[in-house]
Amino acid sequence: MKFVATDVAGAFIVEPEMREDERGAFARTFCAETFAAQGLASVYPQCNVSTNARRGTLRGLHFQIASKAEAKLVRASCGRVFDVALDLRPDSPSYLKWAAVELDSARHNAFYIPAGCAHGFLTLEDHCELFYQISETYAPDLARGVRWDDPAFAIAWPFSPEIIGARDAQYPDFSNEVVL
Numbered sequence: 220m221k222f223v224a225t226d227v228a229g230a231f232i233v234e235p236e237m238r239e240d241e242r243g244a245f246a247r248t249f250c251a252e253t254f255a256a257q258g259l260a261s262v263y264p265q266c267n268v269s270t271n272a273r274r275g276t277l278r279g280l281h282f283q284i285a286s287k288a289e290a291k292l293v294r295a296s297c298g299r300v301f302d303v304a305l306d307l308r309p310d311s312p313s314y315l316k317w318a319a320v321e322l323d324s325a326r327h328n329a330f331y332i333p334a335g336c337a338h339g340f341l342t343l344e345d346h347c348e349l350f351y352q353i354s355e356t357y358a359p360d361l362a363r364g365v366r367w368d369d370p371a372f373a374i375a376w377p378f379s380p381e382i383i384g385a386r387d388a389q390y391p392d393f394s395n396e397v398v399l
């Protein structure tokens with residue numbers, strides 16, 4: 220695996236080393252030892268899947284606040300998505316900065332999003348699925364969100380969403396009272 224740094228401190232694109240032979244290819248997509256050596260979360264007590272039928276579906280940007288702030292390792296298991304990590308850690312050198320990667324199921328790449336960052340994505344084609352490995356279990360009372368088009372972040376999405384949930388569309392403008 221190759222870890223590629225991004226503009227968000229601690230957020231890495233994880234690129235697999237595909238071992239090809241006459242049958243096809245094989246690659247390691249996660250290794251606790253390798254992730255720990257890279258300083259990344261290496262224990263993921265919960266995994267999730269997200270299915271999205273249509274191009275232009277936007278989910279997020281979501282995060283859980285302190286005591287259950289979670290790191291996420293996300294990959295497209297079908298299709299291609301524009302995937303975003305947004306830094307909401309006031310003490311981070313990249314506070315309020317964002318980083319994006321095109322997750323492509325054909326390339327088997329992944330995005331590691333550290334705790335304290337919000338995560339969201341926009342599907343780039345029909346029939347996209349995302350697989351998540353998450354370092355904390357779900358805590359609905361500690362789940363928070365910020366809006367995809369909040370001027371505080373100016374995220375350069377490739378195009379505006381066609382499909383977005385009401386909750387995601389209605390988050391108020393960001394204020395730095397957000398408690399992580």
Ligand SMILES: Cc1cn([C@H]2C[C@H](O)[C@@H](COP(=O)(O)OP(=O)(O)O[C@H]3O[C@H](C)C(=O)[C@H](O)[C@H]3O)O2)c(=O)[nH]c1=O
Binds near residue numbers: 280339
């Ligand atoms: C996250 C989660 C949700 N749920 C339930 C709560 C809702 O009834 C339903 C859908 O949840 P939500 O609307 O939060 O799903 P998304 O809008 O796809 O949000 C997800 O995608 C964005 C981009 C993320 O980064 C988050 O990890 C995740 O919240 O599943 C659970 O039962 N367990 C869970 O761990």
